[in-house]
Amino acid sequence: MPGRPAITLDRSSPIPLYFQVAEQFEAAILSGAIAPGDRIDNEVDLARDLGLSRPTMRQAIQTLVDKGMLVRKRGVGTQVVHGKVRRSVELTSLYDDLARAGQEPRTEILHLRRSPADEETAQELRVAEGAEVWSLERLRFVGDEPLALMRNYLPIGLIDLAGADLEHHGLYATLRRSGILIRVARQRIGCRRATTAEATRLRERRGSPLLTMQRTAYDDAGQAVEFGRHAYRPELYSFDLTLVER
Amino acid sequence: MPGRPAITLDRSSPIPLYFQVAEQFEAAILSGAIAPGDRIDNEVDLARDLGLSRPTMRQAIQTLVDKGMLVRKRGVGTQVVHGKVRRSVELTSLYDDLARAGQEPRTEILHLRRSPADEETAQELRVAEGAEVWSLERLRFVGDEPLALMRNYLPIGLIDLAGADLEHHGLYATLRRSGILIRVARQRIGCRRATTAEATRLRERRGSPLLTMQRTAYDDAGQAVEFGRHAYRPELYSFDLTLVER
């Protein structure tokens, strides 16, 4: 029946206070210290007891509401949502995802070269059709099984991929280390039959269903940074997402 | 070069001020009155000119940032994101989606009955295995083409589906009208071959790839109110989503 976890604040830390509070609430929820369905204490009391202002406390709770872990009801209170919280689709690469899950991913670079952009790629990256772009094709494994075939296109001049260690760090981590921060991405998830070439690479039969994802990512200047066409083996991969009504 | 659209505020309206501002900014962006890449005026000036406080103005901008339409950069400003804003995955039903797109959807109810919950359904809805739940199966058309086969399971007692007009209103609208508000939903998107029964219903060949979506929806009390297993024809449907880094 704890209406709140034990929370310690470090005011000298550069980590924002609302974030510290949110983190510790999240840990308490994930560990089960606060059970699903439990009501947490009201904002005013929490703020007073922690020595915070109410807006700061509200901001902490809001971040968890946005994550789908808490639900607020005016006149009632704030509750922990039922149902285990699956990881939602995030702005991270598959490599990061797998590494976090401890699955030991491995990447094989099939090719990395400069080539003219096809029509769709040019449109997504906002370059002229036929203009040169980086073209990267990779095959990702979990253990010995091929998992995904990934084709990425990046505008030239943004980054020099030739020297990047793409086998060990993932595309997004490579971009981050070059100071390129992805802020917005638009994805389209679909499904189609494997081509012969895809089937060979992924060790599937020709015509097997593949889960596909197209993504265009934009940096914090709103510029298109990456366009990708990926294909996943559906027995090994799916997209989990949490939707929250505002 | 407009740093802002013309904004009118109605302080007597029950619609929150921050929402009024966000709506009008959104309209200006969608209409192209503010072009992608344009920087909008800074928060302080906007707040002053509109006669609002800065937190309110910030809240307005934040809602659009959350939607992926704007990007903020500390020390720099706030910009309109490039790339047309596709509809993101929202907490609405397919019926709502299609109706909004003016596609004239049509729904055929294949069956609506009470039946014992299988293991997965029972777990998702948090009822005992074998307990009775509503079982609803529908086939959705766009024009003459079957688009999706939808199987939904709802706990009994929450709502009486027997009298609902599911052919014309969609499941979520029906729930809304009964005072049940969906606040959080978890989805898993995948892909597999069609079974014979599915292929017949969807006018596909047996073994054709189908896009699948599993969803569990929770109301504002955190209770599971719906579990669904849907299958879509991949030539006619895909999932678009916008991801935003927080």
Add this chain to the structure above:
DNA sequence: GACCTTTTAATGTCAGGACAATTGCTTGAC
């Protein structure tokens, strides 16, 4: 001209307060 420092401008964080709106419960009348 290249490089470092300072300035400036913008968003990020936080405080404290006030009132509104909604909900659920209690109390009272019938």
Add this chain to the structure above:
DNA sequence: GTCAAGCAATTGTCCTGACATTAAAAGGTC
């Protein structure tokens, strides 16, 4: 006993103010 009015609890909205942090631009020095 039942129903409705009132009340208390809780989140929603909005205000004013302050300082911190970051990034780009401007300026000065070598």
